[in-house]
Amino acid sequence: MTDKQKLFNSGILTEERPGAVSPPRDLWENKKNGLVIIECPQRIPCNPCHTSCPTGAVVPFDDINDQPQIDYSKCTGCARCVAVCPGLACFVVDLTWGDESRALMKLPYEMLPSPEEGRQVDCLNREGNVVAKGTIVRVTEPMHDKTKVVQVEVPKDLVMDIRAIKVV
Amino acid sequence: MRETDVMVIGGGPAGLSAAAEAASFGCDVTLVESDLALGGQLIKQTHKFFGSKDERAGTRGFKISELLLEELSGYGNVKTYTNCTATGYYPEDGVVTCVRAEDEYFKIKPKKIVMATGAQERLIPFPNNHLPGVYGAGAVQTLMNVYGVKPGDKVLMVGAGNIGLIVSYQLIQAGVQVAGIVEAMDKVGGYWVHAAKVRRLGVPIYLRHTIVEAIGEQYVTGAVIQEIDERFQPQGERKSLDVDIICMAVGLSPTCELLWQAGCEMVFVPELCGYVAQRDRNMRTSHKDIWVAGDAAGIEEASSAMVEGRIAGVSTARALGRGTHE
């Protein structure tokens, strides 16, 4: 088994796969409010990302075990899927946010304490390493079900690394 | 002696569904649950469930239990007893004996029975596994999520199936550090997304590793883990982890003592994780008055437990000649 395979087998995404792809760059660069990134590469019996998406951006599943597929032209970056997905596998990234070097990420958050707006937090990569500091812009609870969506300003070049925050 | 049309043993999702369904056909139902509260495993599940929207995907487990209890409260013909264990079934006369709390003992003669007794956790042997601090994942969840008690400060999780992964995540939510998860296979057994969730919070998952020893005199003060080879034999370097809890999540087996006692035909099905009662499409066992549903019929999940419970409930009602809604 290669090291890459081993990492993937332990829950770390190492490359794009069906159900875990990044949005097309040109559309993404100019899309106000951002586009969704879903990292759900395994066939599992689950579909709330599709059933909860108000615009049909997560295309209908033929079989409930299918990996999610996205029609990026329909995604509004509303982050409803971020709040609903039981696998915490949906994220929204807005590349139009702030100046050249910044981006806004909308991440699911189910820990305590809930960070207040303006607070500096640690940004963690897929292995839990701190890779940057981020600033909390907004915290919402879209479904009123205790899963929060934190909007955090991060360095733009790290949007494909950062997947969680830690309040320190 | 007490009598009832349908007795449901076990108040988890399977039993609650069976009771509601049988009651909806006008059957007089008695449900016994050994725990202090109804809901079975669901009351400890603070995470959102998978599946489709129709099976309440995206809803947290304890919420699903609340919805089932609400449905059940709409029926006047259901009696529920908590803190009440069915201790024996007597095939000669079809009587079930029950113990309620510590001192009340009663017999009941049901016309039909649904066994929805759920599952039991497995453990694996290793030196010092008797020490306080070695817990089953179910106990850890009960402490944290039902009683609000932090089980310890630092945990080694044994097993990266869904239970091991989900309970690790819940431990982090409770403010407990997870030092690592060991898994004997070369990939996580649970859903990949559940693994990704704990990995991004910094929890290492040691594939092809097992626990070889718990350390401690009076209670757990550490654990030793080691890599294993193709034949599951420990090999190579041993690694010590400084933990005060070792949490076992290495699988479940159906709880089927009462089914054995009743003389139901039992079969060993590895896919269902152990001995289960032979049953037909309607969840009826080889014993004409006994049905089975949920994890007791084979380890699956809450969504299937609820469906099986409903099927068993309808089928008992039908067997009592009450098969149609007015």
Ligand SMILES: Cc1cc2nc3c(=O)[nH]c(=O)nc-3n(C[C@H](O)[C@H](O)[C@H](O)COP(=O)(O)OP(=O)(O)OC[C@H]3O[C@@H](n4cnc5c(N)ncnc54)[C@H](O)[C@@H]3O)c2cc1C
């Ligand atoms: C950590 C964890 C995460 C899970 N996540 C999911 C998930 O995301 N989605 C999903 O669908 N499923 C999930 N499950 C599985 C799900 O909880 C179980 O499959 C489901 O609860 C089984 O329902 P049941 O009614 O058969 O058994 P249980 O819920 O175990 O209920 C059985 C009940 O019977 C009682 N009982 C047993 N013997 C007796 C007796 N002799 N007398 C009286 N009462 C008795 C027990 O006290 C218990 O309350 C998870 C389980 C765990 C542990």
Ligand code: SF4
């Ligand atoms: S962000 Fe909104 S529009 Fe885009 S996929 Fe998610 S739910 Fe659909």
Ligand code: SF4
């Ligand atoms: S809701 Fe989440 S876990 Fe379920 S299929 Fe969609 S992305 Fe995967």
